[in-house]
Amino acid sequence: MKLWHKVFLCTFLLFEVLFNGASFYLIEHNFNRNLKTEIDLGLTERRIIASQLQSDWSYAISLSNNMGGTSEDSAHFTRNNAQKYTRTFENNRIFLEFRNSAQVEVFNNFERPITGYRPELNAPSSDRPTYILRDIGKQTYLFVTGKLALSGTNYTMSYIRDISGVYSDKSAQIRLFFQINILVTFILGIGLYGVIRYLTRSIRSLTESAQTVARGLYSQRVSVHSGDEIGILAQNFNRMAEAVEEKVNELELTAMRRQKFIEFLTHELRTPLTSIIGYADLLRTTKYNEKVFFKAMNYIYSEGRRLESLSFKLMDLILLGNEKPELQHQDIMPLCLEVEEALQPRLEGLDLTLILSIEPYRLLTDKDLFLLVCTNLLDNAIKASSKGGRIYLKGYLVNHTYYAIEVEDEGIGIPEQDVPKVFEPFFMVDKVRTRSQHGAGLGLAICSEIVKLHEGKIEITSREEVGTQVKILFPQN
Amino acid sequence: MEKILIVEDDVAISDLIRLNLEIAGYDTRQAFNGSEALELIDTYAPNLILLDVNLPEKDGFEIMEELESSNLPVILLTARGSLADKVKGLRMGADDYIVKPFESMELLARIEAVLRRYGVKHDHLVFGDLEINLEERIVRSGNRVIDLTMKEFELLLLLIRNKNKAMSRERILELVWGYEYMGETRTVDIHIQKIRKKLKLEDYIKTVYKFGYRLEDHQ
Numbered sequence: 001m002k003l004w005h006k007v008f009l010c011t012f013l014l015f016e017v018l019f020n021g022a023s024f025y026l027i028e029h030n031f032n033r034n035l036k037t038e039i040d041l042g043l044t045e046r047r048i049i050a051s052q053l054q055s056d057w058s059y060a061i062s063l064s065n066n067m068g069g070t071s072e073d074s075a076h077f078t079r080n081n082a083q084k085y086t087r088t089f090e091n092n093r094i095f096l097e098f099r100n101s102a103q104v105e106v107f108n109n110f111e112r113p114i115t116g117y118r119p120e121l122n123a124p125s126s127d128r129p130t131y132i133l134r135d136i137g138k139q140t141y142l143f144v145t146g147k148l149a150l151s152g153t154n155y156t157m158s159y160i161r162d163i164s165g166v167y168s169d170k171s172a173q174i175r176l177f178f179q180i181n182i183l184v185t186f187i188l189g190i191g192l193y194g195v196i197r198y199l200t201r202s203i204r205s206l207t208e209s210a211q212t213v214a215r216g217l218y219s220q221r222v223s224v225h226s227g228d229e230i231g232i233l234a235q236n237f238n239r240m241a242e243a244v245e246e247k248v249n250e251l252e253l254t255a256m257r258r259q260k261f262i263e264f265l266t267h268e269l270r271t272p273l274t275s276i277i278g279y280a281d282l283l284r285t286t287k288y289n290e291k292v293f294f295k296a297m298n299y300i301y302s303e304g305r306r307l308e309s310l311s312f313k314l315m316d317l318i319l320l321g322n323e324k325p326e327l328q329h330q331d332i333m334p335l336c337l338e339v340e341e342a343l344q345p346r347l348e349g350l351d352l353t354l355i356l357s358i359e360p361y362r363l364l365t366d367k368d369l370f371l372l373v374c375t376n377l378l379d380n381a382i383k384a385s386s387k388g389g390r391i392y393l394k395g396y397l398v399n400h401t402y403y404a405i406e407v408e409d410e411g412i413g414i415p416e417q418d419v420p421k422v423f424e425p426f427f428m429v430d431k432v433r434t435r436s437q438h439g440a441g442l443g444l445a446i447c448s449e450i451v452k453l454h455e456g457k458i459e460i461t462s463r464e465e466v467g468t469q470v471k472i473l474f475p476q477n
Numbered sequence: 478m479e480k481i482l483i484v485e486d487d488v489a490i491s492d493l494i495r496l497n498l499e500i501a502g503y504d505t506r507q508a509f510n511g512s513e514a515l516e517l518i519d520t521y522a523p524n525l526i527l528l529d530v531n532l533p534e535k536d537g538f539e540i541m542e543e544l545e546s547s548n549l550p551v552i553l554l555t556a557r558g559s560l561a562d563k564v565k566g567l568r569m570g571a572d573d574y575i576v577k578p579f580e581s582m583e584l585l586a587r588i589e590a591v592l593r594r595y596g597v598k599h600d601h602l603v604f605g606d607l608e609i610n611l612e613e614r615i616v617r618s619g620n621r622v623i624d625l626t627m628k629e630f631e632l633l634l635l636l637i638r639n640k641n642k643a644m645s646r647e648r649i650l651e652l653v654w655g656y657e658y659m660g661e662t663r664t665v666d667i668h669i670q671k672i673r674k675k676l677k678l679e680d681y682i683k684t685v686y687k688f689g690y691r692l693e694d695h696q
């Protein structure tokens with residue numbers, strides 16, 4: 001069941017119960033008051049009629065005594081005069097009945113025959129008149145019965161009043177109430193529907209958005225601008241969707257990069273393997289030919305070296321990704337000298353000059369990582385240089401916020417459009433040249449990983465045929 | 478001699494292919510990048526191109542686009558096993574593709590198949606004074622027709638197509654008899670003896686010690 005259904009039904013039912021209850025209470029209350037008024041009226045009128053009859057009777061007796069006439073019969077008197085008393089009041093609604101002490105009817109102008117048991121006649125034992133309500137036919141009557149003494153003769157006087165009006169008023173009110181109720185219910189239903197739909201529209205749009213996001217369209221946002229709880233929920237939902245979108249994009253990017261890395265790696269592994277297997281197979285299956293033999297052997301050796309270098313670089317990269325090294329303050333001067341010494345044979349072989357200018361400094365770094373960075377950068381510089389070239393390794397403070405390590409060569413440089421790509425794994429500016437020097441295209445990717453671990457920066461500037469300068473900025477704590 | 482252009486930027490692999498093709502008796506040229514390849518297509522006019530997808534300057538697909546109208550057979554060499562590359566290559570009109578690392582025997586078989594499809598390679602092979610008609614499946618020595626069983630014929634064909642290269646007994650079994658005969662290399666020895674006798678190839682089919690056989694043409 002939807003929320004708006006629930007709100008609608010609850011409100012509707014609650015209203016109906018309260019409205020009906022209150023209305024019936026009012027009608028009932030009104031009816032009781034009217035009934036009481038009628039009863040009071042009946043009691044009063046009976047008293048008035050009784051006292052009128054008594055005073056008239058005493059007047060008639062004294063008159064006949066004075067006139068010296070025959071004494072009056074009280075029953076006769078009653079029979080003759082009773083009718084006129086009723087006229088004093090609303091005569092079509094009021095009736096009188098007189099009975100003598102022997103319960104013989106003396107006078108009765110009641111419009112209907114009264115049959116059956118008459119409980120009202122049993123009631124008056126005292127002088128106080130009592131009343132009773134009786135339904136006769138479709139009408140309801142008030143019977144007020146009391147004793148009436150006329151010159152010693154006792155009569156039972158019943159005052160009968162038609163009070164159907166009170167009941168018909170009540171049923172008329174109930175009818176009216178039902179008509180009003182139907183109308184009110186109808187209007188209430190429409191009104192409630194409109195109001196609730198209006199108030200819950202933001203929940204609906206929130207639901208739609210949530211479904212859209214769940215389907216994978218993470219850019220979906222809710223446009224709810226109200227300041228109520230739903231508005232706040234919508235804002236939070238948007239914030240959540242944003243976070244999810246960011247995370248998903250990040251994951252997709254990582255997955256894509258990984259995919260690309262694996263593709264490149266496969267290529268880099270397969271190419272030397274194709275050569276090694278191919279040449280080995282060639283030697284194995286063909287007749288010995290000295291020229292072919294040496295060529296094949298050379299290729300097998302150099303491609304094997306290429307695989308070896310690739311595996312070392314991959315190890316470096318994997319180790320970098322695995323653990324965050326503990327950085328310590330290191331004197332960088334001896335480290336730089338160590339690098340120089342390690343590279344010396346290669347430098348001499350290619351007739352290259354390495355020029356060091358290092359400002360002594362204690363740098364927060366990891367010894368092995370620092371050596372790895374320097375070796376990789378210098379390795380690139382050596383590969384880019386031609387015979388007789390110079391390579392510079394500099395270390396200096398920048399603004400007391402960074403310590404810079406800079407490697408500069410006078411080599412072939414990097415074409416402008418390739419500069420942004422050099423940090424991508426397996427990117428090679430000159431594939432043939434890199435491969436002929438057993439390069440894997442991972443050096444700068446490794447450097448940039450190491451720089452990331454130091455929270456430093458790496459900058460590269462290069463001009464073709466002029467040279468390349470790579471600068472790494474290590475932040476000073 | 479059929480002319481084959483090898484377009485491959487990795488020198489080692491390019492040389493490897495060249496050596497294998499030359500042994501099989503093809504004439505070859507090598508191109509190491511896209512523009513070199515296009516130049517050689519004009520000047521050298523090859524019968525078939527072996528084209529690497531990953532190339533500097535112009536990649537293999539770009540070269541294929543320029544070749545579209547020329548009706549030159551192309552076999553793609555691809556290191557990526559990626560399906561998308563293969564499909565793209567074949568859609569663009571490549572006749573076949575081969576994934577690195579590949580065996581030279583497979584490469585030669587594919588080249589031959591493509592050349593035959595293009596009608597460049599004729600339906601008969603010649604070895605010494607033997608002439609083999611592939612369509613009629615008849616072997617002639619001079620004017621004399623030599624009767625061979627089906628397996629003998631297949632075996633001879635395999636040896637001629639891979640002449641000057643040693644074939645292991647297992648490989649021969651696999652290629653001529655199919656996998657179900659794996660392990661019974663005696664069958665190969667018996668058939669080799671029969672061919673040697675029937676075709677007088679005793680001096681040409683050499684036994685490679687502990688390995689298999691090689692057909693040499695004494696060039």
